[in-house]
Amino acid sequence: MTHSHAPRPTHPSDSARPSPATWLPLAAAGVTVVLWASAFVSIRSAGAAYSPGALALGRLLSGGLVLGAVCLVRREGLPPRAAWPGIAVSGVLWFGLYMVALNWGEQEVDAGTAAMIVNIGPVLMALLGVRLLGETLPPRLAAGMGVSLAGAVGVGLSMSGEGRASVLGVLLCLLAAVAYAAGVVAQKPSLARASALQATTFGCLVGAVACLPFAGQLVGEAGRAPLPATLNMVYLGVFPTALAFTTWAYALARTTAGRMGATTYAVPALVVLLSWLFLDEVPGLLTLAGGALCLAGVAVSRSRPRRRPAVVAPLKEEG
Structure with a gap:
């Protein structure tokens, strides 16, 4: 005797409900953007007591301890041999060189100039993705990045004020942008x-x-640094590094480098908001307009074109 199983009735809202594969990478990217924005506030405190190399090393050691403990608990083990070239290059360029160059550059130029230069990174990322990874650069992504870059320039100009800028500082921020991408x-x-x-x-x-090589500086400066600066350095390692870089990698594995780079243009807008909330830095109209442009550009770059309904040609009557 055969048993027939009737198909499960489909609820009308099932098709409209997003699958985890759709919203989880977007949520992970959102976590990254918020925590990276908070890093700029923490760097203000830690950077006053720690030199660029020592701050980068302390941040990476804090993050590495947390990540190593999580790996041991989850029994992740070593990455496959084929993954090591990419991990090693990104470790040296992004985790190492980028952090040192950015910390140093922000001591030589004002925050607004640094933000403008570093925001070249997502554009370079998209171009390198097309050249080296065979990715495409859809018109919506290119347009959204253009709008966001204009917004980042607006935020940078409004934050610059009468700040100082040196050739060395500009070159260091440019180096940070290239290393990041x-x-x-x-x-x-x-x-x-x-x-x-x-x-x-x-x-x-x-x-x-x-x-x-900066270990000696870190040990010496840690003994003299005030507790809030050291706590901010540890925060930078645990949250904007350990957690945010992991959620970034999770999202990057499920989309293109260009689209992920465009998402980071939300960071300047969030930095403006966090500085307003925690540092009592009231943004001006140009700053608010630039932040709005950053978010608008991200929305455009992340949107997908609507599919046009197929047009069925009418049948010709015979006779």
Whole structure:
């Protein structure tokens, strides 16, 4: 005797309900953007007591300890051999060189100038993704990045004021932008072979090893630094590094480098909001307009074109 199983009735809202594969990467990218924005506020405190290399090393050691503990609990193990080239390159360029260059650059130029230069990174990321990874640059993504870049320039100009800028500082921020873009593009292929946690953990450890020459500075400055500065350095390692870089890698594994880079243009807008809330820095009209442009550009770049309904040609009557 055969038993027939009737198909489960489909609820009308099932098709409209987003699948986890759709919203989880977007949520992960959102976590990254918020925590990276908070890093700018923490760097204000930690950077006053720690030199650029020592701050980068302390941040990476804090993040590496947390990530290593999570890896041991989850029994992740070592990444596959094929993933190591991308992890090593991203570790040196993004976790190491980018953090040192940005910390140093922000001591030589004002925050607005640094923000404008570093925001070249997502554009370079998209171009390198097209050139090296065979990604495409859809018109909506290009347009959205253009709008966001204009917004970032507006935020940068409004924050610059009468701040100082040196040739060395500009070059350091440009170096940070290039290292950021190259590191992300190098990490992308490794995520096809290693998990997001593995890529982040060992990339962080590679960056920490690259920053070991600053260990003497870190030990000396840690003994003199006020407690809030050290706590901010640890915060930078645990949240904007360990957690945010992992959620970034999770999202990057499920989309293109160009689209992920465009998402980071929300950071300047959030920095303005956080500075307003925690540092009592009231933004001006140009700052608010620039932040709004950043968010508008991200919305355009993340949107997908609507599919046009298929047009069925009418049948010709015979006779």
